Amino acid sequence: MHSVGDYVSDESRYAAINKLLDREGPLTDGYQGAEAAKDFLRHQCKILVIGAGGLGCEILQDLALTGFGNIHVIDMDTIDISNLNRQFLFREADVGKSKAECAAAFINKRVPGVKVTAHHSKIQDHPDSFYMQFNIIIAGLDSVSARRWINAKLVEMVDMENPESLKPLIDGGTEGFKGQSRVILPTISSCYECSLDIHTPPTAFPICTIANTPRLPEHCIEWASVLEWPRLRKDVKLDTDDPDHIQWLYDKAATRAAAFNIEGVTWALTQGVVKNIIPAIASTNAIIAASCCNEAFKIATSCAPMLNNYMLYNGNDSLYTFTWEYEKRPDCPVCGGESMEVDVKRDWTLEQLMEWLSVQQKLLVKRPGFMYATGEPLFMWGPPQIHEQTKPNLEKRVSDLVPEGEEILVTDPNLPFNLTIRMTYV
Template identity: 65%
Template sequence: MAAVNGTPSSGDWPNRYFHVDQILDKPGPRTDPAFSAGPVVKDFLRNQCKILVIGAGGLGCEILANLALTGFKDIHVIDMDTIDISNLNRQFLFRPRDVGKPKANVAAEFVMKRVPGVKVTPYFGKIQDKGEDYYMQFQLVICGLDSVEARRWINATLFQMVDDDNPESTKPLIDGGTEGFRGQARVIIPNMTSCYECSLDMLNKPTAFPICTIANTPRLPEHCIEWASVLEWPRVHGDKKMDTDDPEHIGWLYEVALNRAKNFKIEGVTWSLTQGVVKNIIPAIASTNAIIAASCCNEAFKFATSSAAFLNNYFMMIGTDGVYSYTFEHQRRDDCPVCGGEELAVEIGKEWTVERLIEMLVERQNIQIKKPSLSSANGTKHIYFQAPPQLEAATRPNLEKKVFDLVGDAGDILVTSHSLPFSLNLRVSYV
């Protein structure tokens, strides 16, 4: 590889990137005007560009390998999960001996051993553990997540980081997602394109149950399982974190949910259903992961080198009947709480109870706030809080009260949730 001053970078050998260099040595018909062919762009890609991969599962393994082989040499990866035996059929960086180990650590070690000269820095933990200073160091962020909640968090965090006086504070987010034979890749540029929050109404309706139903009148086996995980676990175990990958924790939830189901004469609580409810299991297929990961890494390469125009801004693939793909520009939502301002206007009836308002926040496609807590806009009055258990019990009677009686004509309500890194100001009007 011809690097700056004609000297190969550390760990490289002549012609290592021969095929990639065909793109970087000279401009093409679709090259960005900012493209500077030759040693400079190669040096940035291989020696200066720092990229973050969030998730080291099915998508993440493919993304890490693609980036390393494309020429990215300073890669960081975050994942909070450990390797399960069920991962081995599609997460090809892992082996049976790795079961139980952190995904991020094993994936980083494997890539560095297989691709000389590449440095992969792992972090075993949550993305929420890191602050803005951590994310500010990267030129690009790629998500290979299976969690809507985590995607919403990183999306909002990157938007909040933007400083109009500092162009480097704008961090492009490349998001990939798969579900069976379907997948999507998209490019999100803060304050330029639509954000992840803008497209919530495109997602499948999330499975969520009102707290009063699971606490008082369960009708489905899922209600009993949700009760065990949401209410009983914190009551019995306090601050101890539930590990949905721990068979003992799943076993405890199963037994507790089964006993509750028997008390209410509900059938259908099984081990597999318990695991499916608490982990929100989505099927994954290796070939879909490979295609979507390739699309994400292609966009990362284009961003790092300006060798071609990046995706504008949403690519989807459906492989259920043949292979169909479609690219379109997803528009920004004017009422998006992330990129359109943090105030959201809603219309409700004067007879609406707090419980009904919460159900609307959970079920409405363009809001989807998981387990929202409500207070007055100035934060002085607790309307309903999901946690801690003592505060939930104290505010539970408000669920049956009318919203109008609690907040009046002003109608400003502060909505918080552990799934969002911001507080949403809800401007309620009555019809």
């Protein structure tokens, strides 16, 4: 038994790992040999972990103990007291501090020889050159929008004349006793956007309902967050982790609920609706993290074939796993390479098109805006002057605004890209 700080040679520490690398597996193709694999894994491979929460803590631990020597972790969040029951790299004294920095410090202290570099920032704050330096990227995120962004970014970065620009993305996700891991080879395999419709759909409410005829407490909360916040606090980005922001939304929602004789708006419900809170279970995190790190190990060493390309885990009633190849979606707006074809009824107004887009599970848009292909606004939520100028278009028929076969651009806070759609009138 070695205590923290004791010198342990690589051969001793990684004896079990070396058994996997010292002999070539029966299904390997292009294995470069044990010494080359060990050297790349421990001294050359640079891996990025996105997210240092419940799943991210498990991933960081597994990577460090598997032999990855150069690990980076990025997370914009700080530690809350409620994190401590499952995010085991943190202690009570860390509450309020950066998750990325505390996680990196813990691993660096406990696993000598492994270097973990922390980035306390948003993933969107970094240029392409930041992501280009990594060999493998693992996403341990609980945010669909963040996963869509990194997926779209890695697809966008691929240069067909530069093989080094293709960065394998390993995505892990958990929801209660269910989880999944997948390997995404940007532009080659199906991407994250291809499979949006298999996720548990978030509760979506038509904008017309929340704006004009609310019937549920959730309608009032959505009205406060989707419509009132951008209108009254357009210069402040809504932070769903800020209690003051949640209080503001609760106050607005409660006032609206009272005006429509709706009961049930509470502070806890307000927080649950705007954060789309999903229960997290430590055992599920451990299983999915192990699967993600297993795939990273196989990609880094070529000691065994990687997952092709999706693994589903369900631990609700028993232990069940299944793997399959998730195929590329031909009309995927990220990796499909073409505009999305949409059949629009000839008498639909622009507002009806907006409502239709808002309930499409394969898009997950919330407040879509529209622009002509030339960049001229067709309808925009902001800034206020453009919103007022374009608002009358909502009542006009789409067929009168856009000639058949023409393309328009759809923008939305949830979209990490501008979606191009081409209308066919029926």
